[in-house]
Amino acid sequence: MTERISAREAIALVTDSFAELPVPEGEFPPDGPLSWEGYGDARARAAGRTGEEESVVCGTATFGTASFGTTIDGREPLGPVTAVLVAFEFGFLGGSLGERTGDRLEAAYDHARTHRLPVVSLVATGGSRMQEGMLALTQLQRVARQSALTREAGLAQIAVLRDPTTGGGWATLGAGADVTLALPGAQVAFAGSRVRPPDADPAAYTAEAQVAAGSADALVPTDGLREALALWLDLLTRPAAGAAPVPAALGDATDPPATGWEAVQRARAAGRPRAEAYLDAYFTRRAAIRGDRCGGADDGVLCGFGRAHDGRTVAYAAQRGTPTRPAGYRTAARLVRMAGRLGVPVLTLVDTPGAANDADAERQGAGPAIADLFAAVAGARTPVTTLVIGEGGSGGALALAAPGNTWATPDSYFSVIAPEAAAAILKRPVGEVRATADRLRIRPQDLLDLGVIRGISPYRPTS
Incomplete structure (x- = not known):
C-alpha cells in the first residue's frame, strides 16, 4: 500500500503554486439532507482532524517551472502551465462525495471552462457518502456531466489515483479522465475493501492490476509525479498547427526495391x-x-x-x-x-x-x-x-x-x-x-x- 498523504500535502508535492477557489455558498442542515443523527458531529470531527470543511480542495495551480529547471531537453521551456486542481482529502469522511463536494467540483469545472484551463484531479476517495443517501450518489451524475462538458470544450483532464480510489470517484473522475496515472501500491477498484466477495483476489483491486488491464495509463512513483504531470500538461496544451510532418526514413535502403x-x-x-x-x-x-x-x-x-x-x-x-x-x-x-x-x-x-x-x-x-x-x-x-x-x-x-x-x-x-x-x-x-x-x-x-x-x-x- 502506498503512503497516504493529505490533500494539502499532495498539492504541495506536485505544484509550483496554488490558489484556492472560492467555496460555493449554500445552506446545509446540521445533520445533512437526511437528518442523519450524528452526521453534523462527524463532519465537525473530520474538520478538526484535517483542517478542511469538505472532502475536496479545489483551486488553480501552476505546473512545470520547478520540474524542469531552466531548460527542457536543452531548449528553453515553453513556460509554466496553469490548471484547475482538485485534491481529495481522504481524512475527511473517507474522501466521500456528498452534495457540498458536488458543489465544489461543479464550480471547479465551470472555472476551468470559463478560463480555458485543463483539469487535474488527485483522487483519494471511498465513494459516495452514506449519510446523504441517494442525494450523495447522484453527485456522480453531476460530476460526469461536468467532465463531459469539459471534454466537449476541448480541455484536457488528467487524474492521479492515490490510495484508495474506489467507488464512484474511480468510475467518474479517475477512469473518466483523458490520462489516468496511478501511484504504485494504491488500492484502485470500483468495489471498496469492505464490500468485496470474501474469496476475491486482492491483487485485482490494485493500481498495478488496473494498468495491466488497460484501465489506467501508467504507474508513477510519488517522487516522479511532479515531473509527470508537468510533462503531460505541457504536451496536452500545446498542439502543433497543421498536419504532422512526415518522418524521414531511417533505414539503410535509399532506393526502392527492385522486386x-x-x-x-x-x-x-x-x-x-x-x-x-x-x-x-x-x-x-x-x-x-x-x-x-x-x-x-x-x-x-x-x-x-x-x-x-x-x-x-x-x-x-x-x-x-x-x-x-x-x-x-x-x-x-x-x-x-x-x-x-x-x-x-x-x-x-x-x-x-x-x-x-x-x-x-x-x-x-x-x-x-x-x-x-x-x-x-x-x-x-x-x-x-x-x-x-x-x-x-x-x-x-x-x-x-x-x-x-x-x-x-x-x-x-x-x-x-x-x-x-x-x-x-x-x-x-x-x-x-x-x-x-x-x-x-x-x-x-x-x-x-x-x-x-x-x-x-x-x-x-x-x-
Missing part, C-alpha cells in the same frame, strides 16, 4: 528500424497512454503524445511489427479521438503482418475493434499523417493509415494480403510466391503509381 519479393524481405529484415527508433528520432520527449479502457492492452501498439523538434505536440500511434490485437486497435482509436478533442495532429506508423487472427482475438472482438479504428481515422477532427515503416499487412494495417496522406519508406511494402497467403488462396504452388508478390504490386513505387500513397520518404510529391 515485390525484395520489398517483402526488406520489411521483414530483423535489423530494420522499428517504431521506437522512429519515435525517438521524431520527438524530444514523449509520454504514453496505455489500454483500451475495455479490459485490454496491446504492447505491440505504442500510443501517446510527444513534443516534436519545433516544440509543438503531436499524437502518435505506432505498430511494432507484431500482429495487432483488438486492444491495440481500440487504444489507437482512443488516441485518435482524444487528439481530435484536444486539437492535436496525429502521426501513425504502420508496421504489422496483419491483425491477430487467433481464437482469443476473435473472442476479444477483432472485427469491431478494427471497424472502430477505421471510423476514428475516417472521422478524425485533426489531420492524420501515416508512414509505412515495415510490413503493411492487409486491413489490419490499413485501419491505421490516413486516407490521402499515407507515405512509405523504401524498406516497406503494403499488400491486400501477404504474398504467401495470396498464393495459397489462389491455389498457386509455393514456387510462385515471389511472382505473386510482383503481381500484387506491393512495392513503395507501385503504391505511388497506384495512388495509394503520396510519396516515398524522404522524398516529397511533385504537387
Whole structure:
C-alpha cells in the first residue's frame, strides 16, 4: 500500500503554486439532507482532524517551472502551465462525495471552462457518502456531466489515483479522465475493501492490476509525479498547427526495391528500424497512454503524445511489427479521438503482418475493434499523417493509415494480403510466391503509381 498523504500535502508535492477557489455558498442542515443523527458531529470531527470543511480542495495551480529547471531537453521551456486542481482529502469522511463536494467540483469545472484551463484531479476517495443517501450518489451524475462538458470544450483532464480510489470517484473522475496515472501500491477498484466477495483476489483491486488491464495509463512513483504531470500538461496544451510532418526514413535502403519479393524481405529484415527508433528520432520527449479502457492492452501498439523538434505536440500511434490485437486497435482509436478533442495532429506508423487472427482475438472482438479504428481515422477532427515503416499487412494495417496522406519508406511494402497467403488462396504452388508478390504490386513505387500513397520518404510529391 502506498503512503497516504493529505490533500494539502499532495498539492504541495506536485505544484509550483496554488490558489484556492472560492467555496460555493449554500445552506446545509446540521445533520445533512437526511437528518442523519450524528452526521453534523462527524463532519465537525473530520474538520478538526484535517483542517478542511469538505472532502475536496479545489483551486488553480501552476505546473512545470520547478520540474524542469531552466531548460527542457536543452531548449528553453515553453513556460509554466496553469490548471484547475482538485485534491481529495481522504481524512475527511473517507474522501466521500456528498452534495457540498458536488458543489465544489461543479464550480471547479465551470472555472476551468470559463478560463480555458485543463483539469487535474488527485483522487483519494471511498465513494459516495452514506449519510446523504441517494442525494450523495447522484453527485456522480453531476460530476460526469461536468467532465463531459469539459471534454466537449476541448480541455484536457488528467487524474492521479492515490490510495484508495474506489467507488464512484474511480468510475467518474479517475477512469473518466483523458490520462489516468496511478501511484504504485494504491488500492484502485470500483468495489471498496469492505464490500468485496470474501474469496476475491486482492491483487485485482490494485493500481498495478488496473494498468495491466488497460484501465489506467501508467504507474508513477510519488517522487516522479511532479515531473509527470508537468510533462503531460505541457504536451496536452500545446498542439502543433497543421498536419504532422512526415518522418524521414531511417533505414539503410535509399532506393526502392527492385522486386515485390525484395520489398517483402526488406520489411521483414530483423535489423530494420522499428517504431521506437522512429519515435525517438521524431520527438524530444514523449509520454504514453496505455489500454483500451475495455479490459485490454496491446504492447505491440505504442500510443501517446510527444513534443516534436519545433516544440509543438503531436499524437502518435505506432505498430511494432507484431500482429495487432483488438486492444491495440481500440487504444489507437482512443488516441485518435482524444487528439481530435484536444486539437492535436496525429502521426501513425504502420508496421504489422496483419491483425491477430487467433481464437482469443476473435473472442476479444477483432472485427469491431478494427471497424472502430477505421471510423476514428475516417472521422478524425485533426489531420492524420501515416508512414509505412515495415510490413503493411492487409486491413489490419490499413485501419491505421490516413486516407490521402499515407507515405512509405523504401524498406516497406503494403499488400491486400501477404504474398504467401495470396498464393495459397489462389491455389498457386509455393514456387510462385515471389511472382505473386510482383503481381500484387506491393512495392513503395507501385503504391505511388497506384495512388495509394503520396510519396516515398524522404522524398516529397511533385504537387
